[in-house]
Amino acid sequence: MSVEIRTEGIGVALGGVEVLSDVGVFFRRGERTALVGPNGGGKTTLVRILLGLLPADRGRIRCVGDDGREVRPPRLGYLPQRSSLAPEAPVSGLDLVVLSMTPGPGFSGTASACEEARCALARAGLDPALWTRPVGRLSGGQRQRVLLARALAGSPPFLVLDEPDTALDAEGLKTLRRIVAEEIGRGHGVITVTHDSDAMGGADRIWRIDRTAAEVPVG
Template sequence: MRLLRSWPVSPGAASVGDVLVEAEGLHVRFGARAVLAGVDLVARAGEVVALVGPNGAGKSTLLAALAADVPAAEGAVRVFGRPVAEWTAAELALRRAVLPQAAALSFPFTVADVVRMGRAPHVTATPLEDGRAVADAMAATEVTDFAARPFSALSGGERARVALARVLAQRAPLLLLDEPTAALDLKHQELVLRLCRERARHGEAVVVVLHDLALAAAYAHRVVILRSGRVAADGPPAEVFEDGLLSEVYGHPVEVFPHPRTGAVVVGPKRPA
């Protein structure tokens, strides 16, 4: 008797404002060490949420918990309104795409091969749909010209853009990006954050870990400032980026001022005149 396989069903289109991922009273421990302690976070369709804070604040751990890659010791993480444990890995892969800090491959895959890996969750897609998604993602991240090159032969910045292309090709409505600009030059840092805003305009939710406060101020709809595993502030950059708070969180003098041409918030370390 032949058994019929049941494929995971893709989520329907989200409406702007729908909660796609949330953490409630989230605690994460590594052994005896508490890394996150009572974190609450919500990310909605149509917004870019930046996680910022000093090294060791818990940004990457929070992102990993939202992705269901790190278990909660206490509290809850919900994706599309359901606890993450209630989704299968295949169902989660259709709902959230994750970009880790580093991308390492042991085999000589080409750039196109790596980007095509993002289509793995879409088992019912046609070759035409897969090809279009891969081509669009490569064009958006400006890696089309070296599609045939081995991934291992790329520079750090090129690898970072290819890894992002893989995430975009997955076409999940929730993007979880861990320091996507760390290895990039100025042009491509701006490109990546513009892509984040573009995905939000198309009704997706983007949660991105950033060290560059200026980028967070320029592109994030909301900023969550983490300090020692707790949320120190959560809100629009213009409201939560304040000299005193940032100076305290980072342990270094920080100044916040309006851009002389646009009036947008500008953040930087305070240096002697």
């Protein structure tokens, strides 16, 4: 089933400053959507609201199916702009990806979750020799690949990328562009916060976010 994510009248103030006002945008499966705009315009804030990491002061998010009826919100795979993994973290990349699928105290990874994690790490281009190495002993680019694998694990219907071209090397960007094409081919949606709408191989829809939102013609 196709799912469309819609924001309606989203508004939020941070530190007494209005960051977003009456933002209404939509995201569809099978589309590459770019969020562009100036620094401080609210792109990442909007993404944080979509992910449920930040509550909006006003407005709502609706998810609708093909028939226009509201459906359960889909899971969003998220690649942050910068690695949030602590350098001293003892957990391995493999365990981190498995934990993202089946979190909980006293966790013991199931065979299927471990296999899914291995597939995600392979897609993200991390050398198998590094899968069980503690993330604190990985380079910044390698940790970013672990986060990419975590975003891909479980095949979420939407992938959210926050300025991915700032933290990946040339080979990592090549891998990510391939993954974006694969995700679109699977009928998934890809949402990218970027200053260059062509960075991930182009966009099917572009929203300019600068406190408010406006759709920008593609091409």
